[in-house]
Amino acid sequence: MALYTIEYQSQSQYSEEVLEGIFEFNVRPCSDDSQIIIEEASKNSFMEAIFQFKNLFGFQINRIRKADKFKEFAYTYRAKVQKKKMRLPSKSALSIAEERAELESPEFYIDHHLFLRKSPLTTLKGDNASKVLERKENTSVFEYLMKLNHYVHMMLSYTKNVTQASTTADEALSLKKGVCQDYAHIFIAMARSQGIPCRYVSGYLNQGKKFQGAAFMHAWVEAYLPGYGWLGIDPTNELLADDNYIKVSHGADYLDCSPIKGILKSSCENKNTYQVKVTAQ
Amino acid sequence: MAELYLGETKNSVFDTYKQDPKLFDEVIQADGKVKKHYQKIVKHFGKLAVEEYQKLDEFAKISFFNQGVTFAVYSDTLKGVERIFPFDLMPRIITALEWEHIELGVIQRNKAINMFLYDIYHEKRIMRDGVVPAQLVFSSNFYNREMIGVNPPGGIYTHICGTDLIRHKDGEYYVLEDNVRTPSGVSYVLSNRETMKKVFSNLFLSHNVQPIDDYPQQLLEMISSVAPDGIDDPTCVVMSPGMYNSAYYEHSFLAQSMGIQLVEGRDLFVDKNFVYMKTIRGPQRVDVIYRRVDDDFIDPLVYRPDSMLGVPGIMGAYKAGNVTIINAPGTGAADDKAVYIYVPEIIRYYLGEEPILKNVKTYRCELQEDFDFVMSNMHNLVVKPVDESGGYGILIGSKASKAEIDKFKKVVSGNRRKYIAQPIMSLSVHSTFIESEANFEQRHIDLRTFSLMGRHKQFVLKGGLSRVALKRGSLVVNSSQGGGSKDTWVIEE
Numbered sequence: 001m002a003l004y005t006i007e008y009q010s011q012s013q014y015s016e017e018v019l020e021g022i023f024e025f026n027v028r029p030c031s032d033d034s035q036i037i038i039e040e041a042s043k044n045s046f047m048e049a050i051f052q053f054k055n056l057f058g059f060q061i062n063r064i065r066k067a068d069k070f071k072e073f074a075y076t077y078r079a080k081v082q083k084k085k086m087r088l089p090s091k092s093a094l095s096i097a098e099e100r101a102e103l104e105s106p107e108f109y110i111d112h113h114l115f116l117r118k119s120p121l122t123t124l125k126g127d128n129a130s131k132v133l134e135r136k137e138n139t140s141v142f143e144y145l146m147k148l149n150h151y152v153h154m155m156l157s158y159t160k161n162v163t164q165a166s167t168t169a170d171e172a173l174s175l176k177k178g179v180c181q182d183y184a185h186i187f188i189a190m191a192r193s194q195g196i197p198c199r200y201v202s203g204y205l206n207q208g209k210k211f212q213g214a215a216f217m218h219a220w221v222e223a224y225l226p227g228y229g230w231l232g233i234d235p236t237n238e239l240l241a242d243d244n245y246i247k248v249s250h251g252a253d254y255l256d257c258s259p260i261k262g263i264l265k266s267s268c269e270n271k272n273t274y275q276v277k278v279t280a281q
Numbered sequence: 282m283a284e285l286y287l288g289e290t291k292n293s294v295f296d297t298y299k300q301d302p303k304l305f306d307e308v309i310q311a312d313g314k315v316k317k318h319y320q321k322i323v324k325h326f327g328k329l330a331v332e333e334y335q336k337l338d339e340f341a342k343i344s345f346f347n348q349g350v351t352f353a354v355y356s357d358t359l360k361g362v363e364r365i366f367p368f369d370l371m372p373r374i375i376t377a378l379e380w381e382h383i384e385l386g387v388i389q390r391n392k393a394i395n396m397f398l399y400d401i402y403h404e405k406r407i408m409r410d411g412v413v414p415a416q417l418v419f420s421s422n423f424y425n426r427e428m429i430g431v432n433p434p435g436g437i438y439t440h441i442c443g444t445d446l447i448r449h450k451d452g453e454y455y456v457l458e459d460n461v462r463t464p465s466g467v468s469y470v471l472s473n474r475e476t477m478k479k480v481f482s483n484l485f486l487s488h489n490v491q492p493i494d495d496y497p498q499q500l501l502e503m504i505s506s507v508a509p510d511g512i513d514d515p516t517c518v519v520m521s522p523g524m525y526n527s528a529y530y531e532h533s534f535l536a537q538s539m540g541i542q543l544v545e546g547r548d549l550f551v552d553k554n555f556v557y558m559k560t561i562r563g564p565q566r567v568d569v570i571y572r573r574v575d576d577d578f579i580d581p582l583v584y585r586p587d588s589m590l591g592v593p594g595i596m597g598a599y600k601a602g603n604v605t606i607i608n609a610p611g612t613g614a615a616d617d618k619a620v621y622i623y624v625p626e627i628i629r630y631y632l633g634e635e636p637i638l639k640n641v642k643t644y645r646c647e648l649q650e651d652f653d654f655v656m657s658n659m660h661n662l663v664v665k666p667v668d669e670s671g672g673y674g675i676l677i678g679s680k681a682s683k684a685e686i687d688k689f690k691k692v693v694s695g696n697r698r699k700y701i702a703q704p705i706m707s708l709s710v711h712s713t714f715i716e717s718e719a720n721f722e723q724r725h726i727d728l729r730t731f732s733l734m735g736r737h738k739q740f741v742l743k744g745g746l747s748r749v750a751l752k753r754g755s756l757v758v759n760s761s762q763g764g765g766s767k768d769t770w771v772i773e774e
Contacts, residue, residue, distance in 0.1 A: 020550075022593045024582060051553050053597055056427055063594070065552060106415065110405050113419045114426060263581050263593040 002083045002243050003038075006204055007277040008217070009076045010260055016268035017069045024261040025062045026055070027217070029081045029203070029246050040079035045072065057256065059249035075260075083243045092140035093227030099141050102226040103195050112224065114252055115197035121168050121253040122189040128173045131155075135194045144194065145223050145233060152187045153238040158212050165254060180212070180219040181254050183235040187221050188253065197224040199250045201232065202257035206244035207278045212236050216276055217259050222250055246278070285320055287313040290327025294334045297720050298712065305450040305709040306723060307373060318374050318772060321487055323712075326371060331719045334370075337480050338714065341370055344476040350469065350530060366469055367765030369713045372477060373726060373747040377491075380771045383454060384741045386638030387444045387732050389628060394461060394615045395734065396631040398438040401614060402428045412630050413623045417647075420698055421620060422668045423462075423613025425576055427583055431600050431609075434507045435736040438609040441500075441571075443467075446638070446728045448709035455639045455706065457727065459621065460670070461612045463573050466746045466760075467731045468531035471496060471538075473768040474744070491743035491771040496731070497538035499742075500571075503735035507605050508568045515568035518542045518558060520549070522574050522590045532573050546574065551594030556604045570595075571607045579610065618667040618701045619645050642704055646697040655693065655702040659686050662702040663756075664693060672759035679705055708756055711767070713749050725750045727758050728769065744769040 008027045029037055042050060044064050051063045064075065092099060102108055109116060124132065133151045135144040159177040169189045172182035184200055191198035199222050205214040213219075213236050220234035220241055232241025241247075251257045259274070287298060287309050300306060300313070308319045315323045326334070345365050375383070400407050401418050408415035418424055443464025445457040474493055478485060501517065508515035521532035523545050536543035548559055549567065557564035572579060578588040580596040598604045614620065622643045625636045644651035644662070655662060660678040669675075676689045693700045710723035729746040732739065747767040748758035758764040 022551075022582070049553075053554065053601070056429070065550075065594075067550075067552075106411070107409060110408050110415045113415065117419060261582055261586070263586070 003281040010274040018266040020265040038080040045074040092142040112197040152235040180236040203247040393628040421617040425611030428611035465528040468534040489773040501539040506735035517569040520572040646700040743771040
């Protein structure tokens with residue numbers, strides 16, 4: 001059992017007055033089999049009431065609306081999360097034939113289509129499409145996922161400030177550089193192309209360990225392992241997501257999980273910064 | 282009364298009317314006899330000398346101008362230039378008996394499509410049963426995942442349908458498109474009638490023409506009927522993308538004739554999952570939004586973040602059941618021209634009935650066999666993108682040069698899911714006054730019907746928009762591509 005204190009802070013400054021604005025935050029750790037929120041609090045500099053709702057994938061979004069002018073905005077979210085020790089698999093739960101039967105059934109596609117379809121962020125084109133790691137007949141899904149984890153990990157060198165939120169898997173692969181979300185998008189593109197449902201995950205990393213990307217919100221993936229379920233995989237660090245990973249939400253790609261979204265009535269310059277603090281107790 | 286034959290109207294606008302025996306003429310039989318339901322009208326028109334007719338034509342144009350009936354074409358170099366919709370004074374007449382067949386067919390289709398939409402966003406039975414390929418539905422650009430599990434009030438998605446029909450040379454009606462997103466054109470139907478009544482008031486005395494002027498009232502009743510549960514006296518609005526939209530005239534016309542507010546996205550806001558309209562007396566809650574803004578643009582928090590036309594948060598309010606959006610988001614999945622192919626199967630699956638109206642044979646370029654056929658027969662086919670409307674992006678093989686066909690083949694090969702092909706249907710022709718010839722000639726026409734689906738109520742407007750391709754031999758009737766229109770009469774004989 002691990003206990004984490006998580007703090008997410010964001011600040012925005014605008015060069016001119018914004019007339020009206022609406023912000024959505026997707027930064028709250030979710031509750032699932034392995035983690036639970038013990039206490040939480042959020043604050044915003046507008047002192048507006050926070051409206052909470054669940055998105056398409058069932059994750060809670062915090063929305064703040066400001067109906068009159070402002071030049072800056074700050075938001076803080078704090079939570080204490082209890083994380084269970086997870087028992088991670090070391091091989092596939094089913095035989096290769098059973099896995100195939102499940103993955104290839106029409107029902108399976110219908111039930112998992114959201115995580116099998118290509119999105120603009122997770123589509124590899126031309127030369128990059130030929131770099132997909134193919135799954136061989138005699139390779140189990142688990143083995144394949146581990147190989148893919150290594151393969152994607154080696155494809156990029158972790159480099160900040162060369163990619164942005166809108167960078168596609170295809171662009172990152174051509175650059176051979178990127179950050180956690182680029183690793184995740186490339187992993188997703190390849191896994192899906194092999195018929196394995198795969199989803200984008202955003203969350204926090206235990207900052208006490210020497211993980212790549214722990215200073216900010218992190219991104220990894222969950223791939224569907226027949227007979228087991230969704231398995232968290234982190235190609236940035238070439239690890240499986242264990243109790244050092246605190247999940248916030250998942251979706252088809254980054255766009256479903258962006259920590260902050262804002263729609264503003266303005267056309268001015270803005271400066272956004274954010275910090276993440278994760279401490280294990 | 283003696284029956285009239287072509288050629289018996291001397292010194293009139295019908296003098297040089299030529300009949301192509303290969304075409305189905307709505308007005309005149311192959312033997313030259315004027316069809317029974319057109320007898321009175323041809324007799325009346327046959328008495329008109331060209332100059333007299335031209336005067337009436339002028340008069341009609343002025344009437345449209347005064348009504349302000351205009352539209353904009355996107356390909357114009359000047360953005361937002363308004364044009365008068367070309368109008369032909371000779372009405373298209375459909376007998377009540379024939380209309381009944383159309384009406385039953387349209388309602389049957391809409392019912393089945395509505396059930397299909399519920400299904401693809403819930404249990405997905407039709408795909409599990411292998412009737413419609415799941416891959417096809419999920420790959421549609423219009424499949425709207427935000428609608429998964431959402432229950433629109435009354436279970437209605439396709440509140441307003443604009444089913445497009447054509448009549449082939451075999452005399453049968455075929456459905457060309459279902460138009461279940463935001464079909465336009467109904468304002469022209471109403472203003473065409475308005476103009477006809479001014480120009481030919483006496484013809485309405487001699488014909489028992491079914492009225493259409495209650496459409497705005499029917500529309501308002503329908504949209505009020507699907508208000509969120511517990512709202513007795515809903516506030517309804519028409520939401521337009523704004524004055525640069527090609528159908529802005531219609532948006533304002535509908536709002537005005539229903540007596541409700543015309544708004545744009547910036548006039549609305551969402552607070553705590555309810556939608557409000559900004560008014561001089563403060564915010565007013567909105568319950569029903571008849572939006573003429575595409576799915577992609579209605580909510581920048583959910584769809585295109587750069588959209589200036591939408592309302593941030595509106596999808597959340599909709600999903601919580603606090604506002605009704607008309608038509609429901611995601612209806613386009615049934616409008617995809619590759620999904621259209623399966624509508625007859627969709628009707629059999631949900632209703633257990635045989636389709637009343639026929640589908641046009643359609644080839645799905647995504648399928649190898651169909652693709653091969655299309656590649657070697659493109660000169661005999663119409664090729665269309667699955668997700669466009671208004672006649673944009675289509676190729677009519679018989680009218681295209683070899684170079685154009687070769688270019689199109691490349692385009693289709695590059696994105697096979699996006700294209701379907703159909704045989705070139707010989708649309709029926711109708712006598713139409715051609716200004717440059719100062720006489721009537723045959724021109725191809727189609728028919729857009731307008732139907733409404735509310736709680737416990739189906740309504741089909743008795744008439745519709747008969748669109749006419751004004752260029753000789755042209756099969757493209759869309760207003761955006763140089764088409765005109767006719768008043769459409771359903772008559773009790």
